[in-house]
Structure formats: C-alpha cells, structure tokens
Amino acid sequence: MSAASQYDLATNPMTVFWLIKTTPEWLQLPPHGDGGRFAFGKGVLNPILAKYPGARMAFFDCEAFTADCTDVMIWTVTDLEHYNGVVNDLRETKFWSSFFTIEKIIPAIENEYAKHYKADLLGAA
Incomplete structure (x- = not known):
C-alpha cells in the first residue's frame, strides 16, 4: 500500500469509536410505539445515516459489561x-x-503503525 493510499479513506477507511451513555430522558421513552425509541431511530436517525453513505455506523450495547458507557457506535x-x-x-x-451523552470519540486507522513502517500487518492471516 502506497503512502498516498494509506491515507485515502476511500481505500483505507478510518474507524471512529463513540463511547456514549443513555440519559434518563431516553430511558423514559417506551421502546415501541409512536414517540418511542425505535420510532426515533427509524424517523430521525435512519434518514440522517442514509444522507451520508460515506459514514456507516454499527451500534453495540455494552451496559451489562462496563460502567464507562452504555453503548458503542463504530463508524466506518x-x-x-x-x-x-x-x-x-x-x-x-x-x-x-x-x-445520549457522548463520553469519548476515538478516531483510528487500522494497522496504521505496521503500514507506516511497511511491516507485516498485525493480526493478518
């Protein structure tokens, strides 16, 4: 991979981790029904995500495993x-x-260290 493509997001995407916490206001919404959590996702979040295909999001629940955050959003x-x-x-x-409160935003480039030194990628098969 050339240095130019190493930093070309089209061929080497950046990953951005958002550590977020739900608020009491969110938890007071019912999961289903008009005005509920899933309705907010479908009516508000999905249209925003559809407008920007160059920023894809995956959502992970983690409240059962850490007190640092309740969820992690991983952006490609x-x-x-x-x-x-x-x-x-x-x-x-x-x-x-x-x-939600945004607790931390962590941008990262996969295996950037190895790519910078033109070494074998860590974890590559």
Missing part, C-alpha cells in the same frame, strides 16, 4: 465530509445530549 468513514455531516445533523436532534 470513507468520506470526512459525510462524517462531519452526520455529526452536525445529529447535533441538531435530541440524540445529542438529550437522549
């Missing part, structure tokens, strides 16, 4: 403009600070 970013768009749009909704 192939377009920084799309990622920035997601963040800006989410900040305009109740997701940001009302329903």
Whole structure:
C-alpha cells in the first residue's frame, strides 16, 4: 500500500469509536410505539445515516459489561465530509445530549503503525 493510499479513506477507511451513555430522558421513552425509541431511530436517525453513505455506523450495547458507557457506535468513514455531516445533523436532534451523552470519540486507522513502517500487518492471516 502506497503512502498516498494509506491515507485515502476511500481505500483505507478510518474507524471512529463513540463511547456514549443513555440519559434518563431516553430511558423514559417506551421502546415501541409512536414517540418511542425505535420510532426515533427509524424517523430521525435512519434518514440522517442514509444522507451520508460515506459514514456507516454499527451500534453495540455494552451496559451489562462496563460502567464507562452504555453503548458503542463504530463508524466506518470513507468520506470526512459525510462524517462531519452526520455529526452536525445529529447535533441538531435530541440524540445529542438529550437522549445520549457522548463520553469519548476515538478516531483510528487500522494497522496504521505496521503500514507506516511497511511491516507485516498485525493480526493478518
């Protein structure tokens, strides 16, 4: 992999980990029904995610295993403009600070250390 492609997000995506916590306001919503948690996801979050295909998100529950956060959102970013768009749009909704607090954002590039030194990738088969 050339140095240019090493930092080309289209061929070498950035991964961004969000450690988030639910708020009491979120937990007071019923899971189902109009005005519920799943309705918020479908009506508010899904349209934002659909607008920005260069920032794909996976959602993991972890409240049973740590007190640091209740969930982890893992973003695969192939377009920084799309990622920035997601963040800006989410900040305009109740997701940001009302329903969840963003505890930590950790951007990362997979195996960047090995790529920088042109060494065998760690964990590669």
